[in-house]
Amino acid sequence: MHIILSTIDNIYNWARSNSLWPLTFATSCCGIEMMSATASNFDIARFGSEVFRASPRQADLLIIAGTITHKMAPILLRLYEQMAEPKYVIAMGACSCSGGMFKNDSYSVVYGADKIIPVDIYLPMCPPKPEALIDAIKKLQHKIKQESLINRDAYIRSHKTNLQQKDDLDILTLKEDIQIFKMGL
Amino acid sequence: MQEFGVIFIFIMLSFILAFCMLIFSILCAPKTKNKVKELPYECGNIVNTDSRIKYNIQFLNYAILFLIFDIEIIFLFPFAISYEILGIFSLIEITIFIGLLLLGLIYVIRKKLLRFN
Numbered sequence: 001m002h003i004i005l006s007t008i009d010n011i012y013n014w015a016r017s018n019s020l021w022p023l024t025f026a027t028s029c030c031g032i033e034m035m036s037a038t039a040s041n042f043d044i045a046r047f048g049s050e051v052f053r054a055s056p057r058q059a060d061l062l063i064i065a066g067t068i069t070h071k072m073a074p075i076l077l078r079l080y081e082q083m084a085e086p087k088y089v090i091a092m093g094a095c096s097c098s099g100g101m102f103k104n105d106s107y108s109v110v111y112g113a114d115k116i117i118p119v120d121i122y123l124p125m126c127p128p129k130p131e132a133l134i135d136a137i138k139k140l141q142h143k144i145k146q147e148s149l150i151n152r153d154a155y156i157r158s159h160k161t162n163l164q165q166k167d168d169l170d171i172l173t174l175k176e177d178i179q180i181f182k183m184g185l
Numbered sequence: 186m187q188e189f190g191v192i193f194i195f196i197m198l199s200f201i202l203a204f205c206m207l208i209f210s211i212l213c214a215p216k217t218k219n220k221v222k223e224l225p226y227e228c229g230n231i232v233n234t235d236s237r238i239k240y241n242i243q244f245l246n247y248a249i250l251f252l253i254f255d256i257e258i259i260f261l262f263p264f265a266i267s268y269e270i271l272g273i274f275s276l277i278e279i280t281i282f283i284g285l286l287l288l289g290l291i292y293v294i295r296k297k298l299l300r301f302n
Binding site for chain 1: 214215219220229233276
């Protein structure tokens with residue numbers, strides 16, 4: 001049984017990790033580096049991630065490329081919730097890792113995307129070079145290859161947002177969510 | 186007949202492959218369900234109006250003018266160029282077409298839409 005499962009794991013993880021489709025989500029200057037990584041000089045297609053989807057329902061990977069403001073926070077959370085499992089997140093750039101240069105003195109910036117959604121790979125620098133993004137994707141692929149079908153529940157638990165754990169998703173369907181978020185963060 | 190057999194095998198294989206993929210993903214993929222996942226996608230924002238927009242009926246006049254003076258030319262021009270190849274049947278067709286649009290022109294003239302003061 002164990003041999004069969006590990007064989008299926010190998011095939012499943014190999015297929016998933018080599019076809020990570022990112023969501024088109026670039027909030028500021030890191031997005032330019034992300035575009036550069038997609039273009040022919042760096043060519044992210046070599047690692048199976050060139051298909052940037054315009055809808056979260058088709059995407060596996062959310063690259064948070066740029067500053068997350070309080071106004072963007074509910075939108076980011078909603079997009080994350082709308083992605084189909086299994087989903088992964090790369091926090092690209094200092095702003096989405098910790099708030100970056102806006103840390104401690106900005107009234108409008110979320111100090112780190114991990115305050116809102118669970119992050120798998122942190123990619124610091126301001127902005128990261130395309131090679132660094134490729135490295136992050138390679139690291140994520142390595143992480144996916146360690147996963148097993150037996151630990152699926154652990155995956156779901158570790159990729160839940162705080163709101164989902166509290167079963168408090170109703171505020172995301174309202175229009176006043178921006179104000180609520182600003183108070184909460 | 187040999188070639189059609191190959192096509193049949195190809196079609197069967199593609200069905201089997203797609204079926205296997207679906208079954209595999211149903212069995213293996215982790216799933217969660219919630220309210221936000223079922224919201225319509227509007228770049229992450231909440232939808233606030235209906236996607237079907239109602240246009241004002243006054244735009245009908247402009248639509249008729251556009252049909253008569255723009256679309257008609259687009260169809261008439263290739264007809265005029267290749268009339269000798271197409272023959273008499275195409276002449277009948279284009280006469281019906283112009284006849285229909287002529288009703289629109291009469292309507293427009295009666296409504297005094299061609300007077301620009």
